[in-house]
Amino acid sequence: VQLVESGGGLVQRGGFLRLSCAASGFTFRSYGMSWYRQAPGKERELVAAITSTGGSTKYVDSVKGRFTISRDNAKNTVLLQMNSLKPEDTAVYYCNRGSGYYSGGSYTPGDFWGQGTQVTVSS
Numbered sequence: 001v002q003l004v005e006s007g008g009g010l011v012q013r014g015g016f017l018r019l020s021c022a023a024s025g026f027t028f029r030s031y032g033m034s035w036y037r038q039a040p041g042k043e044r045e046l047v048a049a050i051t052s053t054g055g056s057t058k059y060v061d062s063v064k065g066r067f068t069i070s071r072d073n074a075k076n077t078v079l080l081q082m083n084s085l086k087p088e089d090t091a092v093y094y095c096n097r098g099s100g101y102y103s104g105g106s107y108t109p110g111d112f113w114g115q116g117t118q119v120t121v122s123s
Contacts, residue, residue: 001025001112003095008117011085015121019080021095021114028076029053032102034109035069035080037091037119044094048080049107056104062088085121092116 007019019035034049048059048069057069068081078095095114098107 001097003097003112003114005093005095005114005117008093008119010120010122013086013121013123015085016081016083017085017119019082019093019095019117019119021078021080023076023078023095023097026097029073030101031110032098032100032107033069033071033078034096034098034107035078036094036096036109036113037089038094038116039088039091042091046107046109047093049098049102050078051103052101053103058104058107082119085119087121087123090119090121092118 002024004022035047036044037047038044050057050069050071054071066084071078094116097110097112099110
């Protein structure tokens with residue numbers, strides 16, 4: 001299993017970034033996928049999750065209306081479009097493969113994580 005994130009960087013408040021996670025080594029469409037983030041001195045938190053089919057999503061309250069998670073099961077890719085970025089969005093963002101088929105509700109993270117990509121939002 002391999003998850004490779006890309007797309008992080010430095011952006012000003014109000015800007016946007018699109019993170020991408022390229023997955024390989026497993027049957028992508030059989031797993032829920034998600035993005036987590038971890039800021040310095042804070043615990044890792046779930047930002048957004050998407051069902052195995054891509055038909056349903058969930059978000060942490062702080063990013064609702066600004067972030068959009070999507071997936072392309074033909075390309076084994078999960079994306080996170082981040083708009084209207086705020087300094088408090090600054091963190092390392094990680095892609096996670098869920099524990100199995102995910103059809104909605106509570107998301108259970110799996111054991112596989114990407115290496116992370118840094119997102120820094122300046123004020």
